[in-house]
């Protein structure tokens with residue numbers, strides 16, 4: 658019978674991600690202007706969301722930007738009752754996956770629709786928002 662291993666005391670773990678934005682800044686600039694765009698691979702035509710710097714289908718690295726428009730359809734959703742620490746001030750909220758024409762899907766918070774009123778297939782619109790620090794984000798609202 659082996660003894661339980663000695664454990665080190667708990668300590669915080671800090672993870673740092675350096676995300677290169679040089680190839681995706683167009684998305685954020687467009688979002689600030691109210692447009693919802695993403696990348697389309699010029700080699701194989703694959704449209705991905707979120708924008709990619711390398712195509713997950715063919716590994717190509719040349720893209721063009723395409724406008725997804727504002728109109729989307731609710732695919733599925735979930736209500737988060739116990740928020741993670743970073744959203745603890747928000748209370749409960751609803752996260753949705755919505756599909757755009759062409760089949761691209763995106764995930765965002767669903768604003769202004771109670772979870773009990775949400776239905777797969779309902780028409781949504783994606784809207785740009787801005788945090789107090791000026792950083793943009795996007796939400797889905799009822800169309």
Ligand SMILES: [Zn+2]
Nearest residue numbers: 698701712715
């Ligand atoms: Zn490709």
